[in-house]
Amino acid sequence: MTIAEQMAEFVVSASYESLSASTRLQLRIRILDSLGCAIGAFDADPVRGVRRFITDFSPDGRCSLVGGGRSAPDRAALLNGTLVRYLDFNDSYLAPDETCHPSDNIGAVVAAAELANADGATLLTALAVAYQVQCRLSDAAPVRPRGFDHTTLLAYSVSAGVSRALSLDMGSTANAIGISGTALNALRVTRTGTLSQWKGLAAPFAASAATQATLLAQRGITGPAEVFEGNKGFMQSVAGSFTIDWSREGLDRVERTILKRYNAEVHSQTAIEAALTLQQAHGFDASEIESVDVDVFDVAHRIIGGGEEGDKTLVFSKEDADHSLPYLIAVAFLDHDVLPAQFTQERIHCADVQALLCHVDVRPIAEYSQRFPREMPSRVTVKLTDGRVLTRALSDYPGFWTRPQTWDEAVAKFTMLAEPHVAAPVLTEIASAVFEIDHIAVAELTRLLRGLGNPAQAGVAEAA
DSSP states (O other), rough: OOHHHHHHHHHHHHGGSSSSHHHHHHHHHHHHHHHHHHHHTTHHHHHHHHHHHHHHHHOSSSSSSTTSSOOHHHHHHHHHHHHHHTOOOOOOOEEEEEEGGGGGGGHHHHHHHTTOOOOOHHHHHHHHHHHHHHHHHHHOOGGGGGGGGGGGGGHHHHHHHHHHHOOOOOOHHHHHHHHHHHHOOBBBGGGSSSTTTTTHHHHHHHHHHHHHHHHHHHHOOOOOOOTTTTTHHHIIIIIOOOOOOEEEESOOOOGGGGGOOOSSSSGGGGHHHHHHHHHHHHOGGGGGGGEEEEEEEEHHHHSSSSTTOOOOOOOOOOHTTTTOOHHHHHHHHHHHHOOOOSHHHHHHTTTHOOOHTTEEEEEEEEEHHHHHHTOOEEEEEEEEESSOOOEESSSSOOOOSSSSHHHHHHHHHHHHHHTSSSHHHHHHHHHHHHHHHGGSHHHHHHHHHGGGGGGHHHHHHHHH
16 A cells, blocks of 8 residues: 555544543643634734635635634634634644644644534544644654645645544545645745744644645545655655554554643743743842843754744744744743733833843753753753842643643633633533533534624623
């Protein structure tokens, strides 16, 4: 069999019964975490732009839009994926040379499951498939070193997850993988230099296109069978040679994904935690800081520390700010947290944070790089104007895979992000539906999410 056929066999053979209890729990937590991110992004300008695009050109369809309305499945994947992704507060997976956001699959897989009138057990199985494919490709076939964006791998994971949600046969699934993988090879320039709003839309766009490719395959369109190993295929042109034995893969990779404690690029999480716990322990004010040294692993330095992906002291937008470790550390010391409020244009352009970020120096440490990605080591050293030098080092944080989030912690984050937009009783109903997703139809959950567009149900009328 071709590699695409081997992957397709893995997809169609995946079953809910093969998911462990811990895997099922972590999948439910990822859904709830993603919905919190989605509801928290309701008011973002790019989200509004995507919603206008959908309602202008495809206002009707069989799949629910979070926040109200329906559209075609690929358009639902686009909007709902944009909502999940925009805040950059959703989950991540760390591989030695690739970092991805596996929850980028959720908008597409939920739309496909709703389209197929699937039950929640099927949804969890399809999500487990998507997580496994994207994470294992990140391990074995990283594309960032060759100048491609990690969203390239969504072509395979979304087509796999959507195929499973639609219960496609092996041939159609292989065709979906072939079409999507051939068409969707994204450039890393999305995340280098001065960042644009495309940083938050690249993944939902890829997921939408992969959904469309899968629906074409469902209707008999064939794709390149040797998309991976063929002449000028993925291995030769993009990733290089690699081997994954899909016949031996499990469905538990979600348990190695991590959830963010702070609304910031994932490689910053331990550094922010170190900075805040250091400040709490010693009680100093940001105005007392003379300089800050942040020691990190090489990936963090390259992406958010001023390494190969650009100067991170030039911060003008939300997209720049959440990918700038100097900004994140500076705003953490000033505001004592890093949440969506730290990324408004007004906050980003304040003189205090713009001045302090220029006193933050980020350095890669060889020993830390050797420990990554099993750990996320960071050390923050602060020199104060009174001469004191204070240091705090961490190797993980609450939400890292070694300290997984509990359901109650997931509910707390979901509530914190969503409660400014939605009434508390509705949030409780959504959380309950996610917790019981194994035992209900996907349509029961999507009905609640679609109903958020009703001002009375969402609590907007009461707030007004």
